Amino acid sequence: MEQIPEGEYSVIIPGKSLNELSKIIGDSSSPVHIVMTNQQVLIKTSSVSFYSRLIEGIYPDTSRLIPNEFNTNVTIDGKALFQAIDRSSLVAREERNNIVRFTSLEGNVVEISSSSAEIGKVEExxxxxLIEGEELKTSFSAKYMMDALKAVGGQDVMVKFTGSMRPFIINSVHDDAVLQLIVPVRT
Structure with missing residues (x-):
């Protein structure tokens, strides 16, 4: 394996590889050494040597996707939101796309809802x-939203919207290091 000279590099490692690596090394605190070639990366700890192919190309500039200004901000218990979406998705799963609706109501209340022709409708x-800004009604994939909420943890989250059909972001009220971007679905 011919090594690339030391320095700063930008590479794309497949997400599946990183998920597998995280399962293998877990919460280990031992040092990690990374060795790269033009097509592969070797990630080495004291007990594991993990190889992965690199994805060719340049990673897209995602900073343009993340909105800077928001029309509606909702601060909510992430665990309660996750559970409501999970329950609503039970009905939505019967449809082919598993879409859940999110509506801001008066009195700092949001409604999570979904419907199925065969089962009926659920509203919670x-x-x-806190809800600041304009009233909002949007729809999204229950699976993607639940994955995003898992990533920020079961704590208070802020959901920031620029409009009903524009991408919105989710991050923890206590730690803004993790940001999740969700694209709404037209219904």
């Missing part, structure tokens, strides 16, 4: 800590 209201 959740009290929020």
């Amino acid at each position: 209201e959740i009290q929020t800590t």
